[in-house]
Amino acid sequence: MYFDRTHISDEQLLSFYNALLYPRLVEEKMLLLLRQGRISKWFSGIGQEAIAVGATLALDEDEWILPLHRNLGVFTTRKMSLQQLFHQWQGSPQGFSKGRERSFHFGSQTHHICGMISHLGPQLSVADGLALAHKLKGENKVSLAFTGEGGTSEGEFHEALNVAAVWDLPVIFLVENNGYGLSTPVEEQYRCEQLVQRAVGYGMRGMRIDGNNLLEVYHAVREAKRHALQEQQPVLIEAVTFRMRGHEEASGTKYVPPALFEEWALQDPIQHFEDFLKYLELLTPELITNTHETLKHQIDADITVALKETEMHADTTTELGDVYAVRTNQIDVVSDSTHPSNEDAGSENKEQTEIASDSTLPVKTTDKRFINAISDALHLAMEKYPNLVLMGQDIAEYGGAFKITEGFLEQFGKSRVRNTPLCESAIIGAALGLSIKGFKSMVEMQFADFVTCGFNQIVNNLAKIHYRWGQAADVVIRLPAGAGVGAGPFHSQSNEAWFTHTPGLKVVYPSTPEDAKGLLLAAFADPNPVLYFEHKALYRSISGPVKDDWYTIEIGKARLVQEGEDLSVITYGSGVHWAQEYAHQHPEISLHILDLRTLLPLDYPAIKAAVAQTGKVLILHEDTLTGGLGGEIAAWIAEHCFHMLDAPVMRCASLDTPVPFAAALEKNFLAKTRLHQYIQQLSAY
Structure with missing residues (x-):
C-alpha cells in the first residue's frame, strides 16, 4: 500500500495514527462489553476506520459531517467525550439523546455532526441543505455525507445528487462500498461496474479511492473540498473497503465467503499505516505497544466512570415538553377575540406572549381572497425574515401552479425563491439542512397529494429531530389540498390525517382569508415543522377582511x-x-x-x-x-x-x-x- 505524505508533517502523521487507532481500540472494548451484556447492540466499523477518520481530518472542525452507524471515527476524531458516547450507547440519560436513541442516531451542534436516521438516504439531502446554507451565507465551507453502497439504491440518493448538481452545491457524497448491504452483495445491488460512474450522469466530479488507505482518503477529501469550493460543484467519492464483521454483531457473517476475509485482512488500514510509519522510523515496536497501552488505559478509565449505573427516571412532563422546540422570539402574537376563552388550555404555544392591539389605533383591513391572503403572508414573511428561503416546483419565474408567488423572484431574488427539480423528499431534507444552519424555509408541494414522495423526511426526520437531539426543524410545508375542483384522485386528496398522528409536527388548516394569513405567519414564527393545508377550492371563491399589517393567529386555538x-x-x-x-x-x-x-x-x-x-x-x-x-x-x-x-x-x-x-x-x-x-x-x- 502506497502512502502519499505530501504536505503532511511528521507530527501530523503521528497524530493521524492516534486518530486511526483510537476508534479500533474503542470498538474492541465495545465488543467485549457486548459479550458481557453491558451494551445491547453494536455496528462494527472494524476495517473501515480509515474512511471516517481520514475524511474528518480533511475537513475543518466547523464543517458539517453526516455520518452513519459504522463511522465511530467521525465522532472520536471530532473529540467527543467517550464517557458521554458510552452513556449514549447504553441508553443513559447522560447520553447525547437522553436515552431516546441508541448507537449513532444523534447529532451535536457543538461538533457539527448531524444525527442519522435508520433510513440512511435522507441524510444526503440534509447535506444539500447545509451546503446551500454555506453558499447563501458566503461561507467557504463544504458539507460531507456518508452512505453505503446499499444506500445508493435508495431514491433519496438520486434525488440528493440531482439537487446538489442542479443547484451547484459544495457538498461531498462519500460512499463506503464495503461489499454488502447487510447480507446482500453488490452484484445484487447495482449493475454499473463502479458506483463512481454515477457521478457522470449527474454532471459532477467522481473519485474512486482505496478506502483502507488513510492518506489516500485524506488527500481525496481535501481535493474534493478544493474542487467543490472552487467550482461550486458537488463531488461523489467511492471508497472501496470491506466490512470485517457482521452488519451488526447478532447477524453474523456466514453469508461471506471465508476467502474474502483472508484477502481483506491483508489490507487492514491500521497495520499498513503502522508499517508505513515504521518505515519512516517514526514508530518502533516499543512505541506502538506503548501507544496501544496508553489508549487502552484511557479507554478503560473513561468506560469505568461511564459504567457506573445512572438510574433512568421517566418524567412525562419532560418527555412531552421536549417534542417541540420552544420559540424564543416572543413577539407579534395577536389575540383573537373570536375564539373561546380557554385560560386552562394546555397549549403547545404558551411560550408565545400575546400582545393585544392598541384599541385607540385604527386597524387597517382590506377585503382579500383566500389566495391573496396567503400570498400577502408570504410576502410579509420574506420581508421580516431575511433568512427565509422559499422552495418548490415552478415557484420562481412561473409563480407557482396557483400563481401565489408571482412576482416574488423579481423582488427577493433567485437565491431565496428557488425552483426545485421534482425531488420532494430531497427538498424537504434540504429544508432541514437549512434549519440546522439557522435558516427558515418554506417548501411548497405543488399539490398535497405529492407529499407522499417526501413522507419519510417529514415523519421521521423533521418531526423527531428535536425530541431526539434538541435540533429544531424550522420548516413550513404548504400543501394545496381538497376536492371540489374536478381534479381527480391524485390532485384532490384531504391527507391531513396522515400527519396528525405524528408527534413533533404541527398541522394547521385555515378556512378564511384572515386565518390563512395569520396562521401562515404564525407558522413562520414557530421553530417547529408546520404543515399548512390550504384548500384549493377556497382560493378564489372565498373573500373577507384581512388586516394589512403583520399579525399571527395562535397555533393550537380553535x-x-x-x-x-x-x-x-x-x-x-x-x-x-x-x-x-x-x-x-x-x-x-x-x-x-x-x-x-x-x-x-x-x-x-x-x-x-x-x-x-x-x-x-x-x-x-x-x-x-x-x-x-x-x-x-x-x-x-x-x-x-x-x-x-x-x-x-x-x-x-x-x-x-x-x-x-x-x-x-x-x-x-x-x-x-x-x-x-x-x-x-x-x-x-
Whole structure:
C-alpha cells in the first residue's frame, strides 16, 4: 500500500495514527462489553476506520459531517467525550439523546455532526441543505455525507445528487462500498461496474479511492473540498473497503465467503499505516505497544466512570415538553377575540406572549381572497425574515401552479425563491439542512397529494429531530389540498390525517382569508415543522377582511364561528363553509359551529366547550371517514365529555373511496352531500 505524505508533517502523521487507532481500540472494548451484556447492540466499523477518520481530518472542525452507524471515527476524531458516547450507547440519560436513541442516531451542534436516521438516504439531502446554507451565507465551507453502497439504491440518493448538481452545491457524497448491504452483495445491488460512474450522469466530479488507505482518503477529501469550493460543484467519492464483521454483531457473517476475509485482512488500514510509519522510523515496536497501552488505559478509565449505573427516571412532563422546540422570539402574537376563552388550555404555544392591539389605533383591513391572503403572508414573511428561503416546483419565474408567488423572484431574488427539480423528499431534507444552519424555509408541494414522495423526511426526520437531539426543524410545508375542483384522485386528496398522528409536527388548516394569513405567519414564527393545508377550492371563491399589517393567529386555538343551541358542528377547512351554508338555509336549526383551524395540537378546551353548549355533536370533515381526524375527536369526547352528551357523537365524512373525477361522482363522494341527513338524524335523536 502506497502512502502519499505530501504536505503532511511528521507530527501530523503521528497524530493521524492516534486518530486511526483510537476508534479500533474503542470498538474492541465495545465488543467485549457486548459479550458481557453491558451494551445491547453494536455496528462494527472494524476495517473501515480509515474512511471516517481520514475524511474528518480533511475537513475543518466547523464543517458539517453526516455520518452513519459504522463511522465511530467521525465522532472520536471530532473529540467527543467517550464517557458521554458510552452513556449514549447504553441508553443513559447522560447520553447525547437522553436515552431516546441508541448507537449513532444523534447529532451535536457543538461538533457539527448531524444525527442519522435508520433510513440512511435522507441524510444526503440534509447535506444539500447545509451546503446551500454555506453558499447563501458566503461561507467557504463544504458539507460531507456518508452512505453505503446499499444506500445508493435508495431514491433519496438520486434525488440528493440531482439537487446538489442542479443547484451547484459544495457538498461531498462519500460512499463506503464495503461489499454488502447487510447480507446482500453488490452484484445484487447495482449493475454499473463502479458506483463512481454515477457521478457522470449527474454532471459532477467522481473519485474512486482505496478506502483502507488513510492518506489516500485524506488527500481525496481535501481535493474534493478544493474542487467543490472552487467550482461550486458537488463531488461523489467511492471508497472501496470491506466490512470485517457482521452488519451488526447478532447477524453474523456466514453469508461471506471465508476467502474474502483472508484477502481483506491483508489490507487492514491500521497495520499498513503502522508499517508505513515504521518505515519512516517514526514508530518502533516499543512505541506502538506503548501507544496501544496508553489508549487502552484511557479507554478503560473513561468506560469505568461511564459504567457506573445512572438510574433512568421517566418524567412525562419532560418527555412531552421536549417534542417541540420552544420559540424564543416572543413577539407579534395577536389575540383573537373570536375564539373561546380557554385560560386552562394546555397549549403547545404558551411560550408565545400575546400582545393585544392598541384599541385607540385604527386597524387597517382590506377585503382579500383566500389566495391573496396567503400570498400577502408570504410576502410579509420574506420581508421580516431575511433568512427565509422559499422552495418548490415552478415557484420562481412561473409563480407557482396557483400563481401565489408571482412576482416574488423579481423582488427577493433567485437565491431565496428557488425552483426545485421534482425531488420532494430531497427538498424537504434540504429544508432541514437549512434549519440546522439557522435558516427558515418554506417548501411548497405543488399539490398535497405529492407529499407522499417526501413522507419519510417529514415523519421521521423533521418531526423527531428535536425530541431526539434538541435540533429544531424550522420548516413550513404548504400543501394545496381538497376536492371540489374536478381534479381527480391524485390532485384532490384531504391527507391531513396522515400527519396528525405524528408527534413533533404541527398541522394547521385555515378556512378564511384572515386565518390563512395569520396562521401562515404564525407558522413562520414557530421553530417547529408546520404543515399548512390550504384548500384549493377556497382560493378564489372565498373573500373577507384581512388586516394589512403583520399579525399571527395562535397555533393550537380553535375559532368559534357562531353560537347555537341545538347542535354543535366541529369542523375545519371546507367543512366550515358547508356548515355555515347549511345554517343559513335552515334557520330553524340553531347550529353551534367550531372551526378547529389547528389539527395538531387540537384545542381540547374549545372542543369541550362546544360539547357542553348543545350536548349533541357532529364532526364534519372532507377527509374520508375511516382513519379521519373525526374518529380521534369522537373518541376524546366519549372519554372526557360523556356526561355532557344527549346523543351519540356522529361523524359526517366523505366516502371511503379515492376522489373521483366526474362532477356527479365527486359531488356524491363529498361529505357535504350527506350533511343534511346527519344533522336531521342527530337533531331528532
